[in-house]
Amino acid sequence: MVSRTELNPEMFDAQRLLLTPEYLIQSHESVSNHAVVIEDGYFSDVGPAENLLARYPDAVHIDLPGFALMPGFIDAHHHLTQSFGKALAFGEPSEIFKRVWVPLEGNLDSELMYLSGKLAALESLRGGFTTVVDAGVRTEGNLEPIAKAVTEAGIRCVLGMICTDKGEDPSSAQNKTLKQAENHLDEWANHNLIHPSLAISIPEAASDEMIYAVSNLCREADVVFQTHVNEHLASVERSLIQRGLRPLEHLHSIKALGPQTLVAHATLVTPKEISILQESGTAVAYNPVASQWKGNATAPALYMHEQGIRLGLGTDATRSDGFRLIDAAEATQRLSYGHQTGDFSSGGGWPWLDQATASGAEAISLGKLTGEIKKGKVADFLLVDVDTPEFQPSRDLVWELTRFGNRDQIVGVFIAGDLRLWEGWPVDWDGKALMREVSQRTSEAIEKAPIQKIHPHSNKHRILFEERKRD
Known part of the structure; x- marks a missing residue:
C-alpha cells in the first residue's frame, strides 16, 4: 500500500503502467476494484483490477488507495x-x-x-x-x-x-x-x-x-x-x-x-x-x-x-x-x-x-480521442486525493466531487500518459520562473493598451464608500 507521502513523480515513468486507484470515474459513475493500463500515451486496457493484474504481470504496478482516477x-x-x-x-x-x-x-x-x-x-x-x-x-x-x-x-x-x-x-x-x-x-x-x-x-x-x-x-x-x-x-x-x-x-x-x-x-x-x-x-x-x-x-x-x-x-x-x-x-x-x-x-x-x-x-469534436477513462482513448486523467475529511463518509462520489472537490486535492495531472503537473507545479519546466517573468512584463502590456475601466479598484471603491458614509 502506497501512502500519499510515498508517491513521487518518478514512479509514473514506465513504458507500461498499471494503476489501481481506490475509485475509478468511468462512464459517468464511480467504480471500485478497477485498474487501468497505460501504454504509448493511451489507455490500452481498463477493467477489473484482478483481471488486469493477471493479464499484465510485467507492468509497473502502482496501488493508489485513497485516490480517485478521473478524466481530466x-x-x-x-x-x-x-x-x-x-x-x-x-x-x-x-x-x-x-x-x-x-x-x-x-x-x-x-x-x-x-x-x-x-x-x-x-x-x-x-x-x-x-x-x-x-x-x-x-x-x-x-x-x-x-x-x-x-x-x-x-x-x-x-x-x-x-x-x-x-x-x-x-x-x-x-x-x-x-x-x-x-x-x-x-x-x-x-x-x-x-x-x-x-x-x-x-x-x-x-x-x-x-x-x-x-x-x-x-x-x-x-x-x-x-x-x-x-x-x-x-x-x-x-x-x-x-x-x-x-x-x-x-x-x-x-x-x-x-x-x-x-x-x-x-x-x-x-x-x-x-x-x-x-x-x-x-x-x-x-x-x-x-x-x-x-x-x-x-x-x-x-x-x-x-x-x-x-x-x-x-x-x-x-x-x-x-x-x-x-x-x-x-x-x-x-x-x-x-x-x-x-x-x-x-x-x-x-x-x-x-x-x-x-x-x-x-x-468540441474530440470525443473519439479523450474525455473518458476508456480503452483506446488517450490517457488524459487526474489523480485526486479523496482521503480527506470532505469525502468521509463517501456515499455518492460523483456528486461529492461536484460539490466538495478542490484544486488542492489534484495530486497528478497526466496528458497523453505523461505526467505534466505534480502537486500543483510542472514536473519538467519552471512555473515559478514563468510567474516572475510575467510579473515583470504585465504592467507594460496593460499600460500601453487603451483600456477603459468603468468601476474602480477595490481599494478606491472602499475609499469612496467610506466618504459617502461620512457625508
Whole structure:
C-alpha cells in the first residue's frame, strides 16, 4: 500500500503502467476494484483490477488507495491571451471585450502572447484541465506563440483562428482569409496536442458568406467552428437592428449551424432558438462563472441538457479551476431556475461532471480521442486525493466531487500518459520562473493598451464608500 507521502513523480515513468486507484470515474459513475493500463500515451486496457493484474504481470504496478482516477477536465471556451488582464474584468459591465480585451490583445507582441498563453496553460493545468479550447486571438500575427506556449506546457489545446472579412474588399479578404484558414487546418491536422479550429468572434464581425464558408470548412475537416452568440442584451439588439434576426436565428438562416459548430454562452435564448440548437446538432459552451462575474443572464443549461443539446463547460478565461467550475455550473442553474420551480436536485449532480469531461469532449469534436477513462482513448486523467475529511463518509462520489472537490486535492495531472503537473507545479519546466517573468512584463502590456475601466479598484471603491458614509 502506497501512502500519499510515498508517491513521487518518478514512479509514473514506465513504458507500461498499471494503476489501481481506490475509485475509478468511468462512464459517468464511480467504480471500485478497477485498474487501468497505460501504454504509448493511451489507455490500452481498463477493467477489473484482478483481471488486469493477471493479464499484465510485467507492468509497473502502482496501488493508489485513497485516490480517485478521473478524466481530466475540458475547458470548452477559453481566451488564452487574456490572462494578463483577468482582474481587469472585475465589476465591469457586460461587453468588456470592447473596452478591455480588444485593446489589451491588440497590444500584445509575439513574446507577450507567448507569456500570456503559457501562464493561462499553467493555471489550467493547476485547475485539473487537460484540454482547453482557445476561441482565437484578436491581434495581428500568427498563432505560433500560443502554439509554442501550450506545447511547452504540455496541455491539449483546440487552437482557434479568427476569420473575418469586414473592413476590407469582400472578395479579396475572403480569398485571403479562407486560404489562411485552410493552411491553419492543414498545419495542425496531425499534431499530438494541438487541434485546429476556426472562429468568428461574433457574427457581425464577418459577412454571411464568410461565416458560411468558415463553418463549412470546419464541417468538411471534422473540426470545431466557434463563435460567441446571444451573450448579452446589446449583442442581441445589434443583430436585430442589422439583420432583423437574433444571432442564433441569423446563423441558422445562413446554414452556419450544425454538429461542427460550438456556440459560446447562448445565455439569452428563446424557445425557438433552443429548438434550432436541438435540431441542428449545434453544441453550446456553458460558461457559468462568466454569468456570475460579468454576464447579465444564465444559459438554461439544464433545460438544454434535458432536450439533448450537446454541452461543454467553459471558463471564458475567468477562473481556471475545474472543480469550482462544475460547482458553479450546478449552483448557477439551481439559483437561476431550480429555486423558481422547486427543483432541488437541478440535474442530480452528474450532468456537470459529465459536461466537464466526456460530454465536453464530444461537444468540441474530440470525443473519439479523450474525455473518458476508456480503452483506446488517450490517457488524459487526474489523480485526486479523496482521503480527506470532505469525502468521509463517501456515499455518492460523483456528486461529492461536484460539490466538495478542490484544486488542492489534484495530486497528478497526466496528458497523453505523461505526467505534466505534480502537486500543483510542472514536473519538467519552471512555473515559478514563468510567474516572475510575467510579473515583470504585465504592467507594460496593460499600460500601453487603451483600456477603459468603468468601476474602480477595490481599494478606491472602499475609499469612496467610506466618504459617502461620512457625508
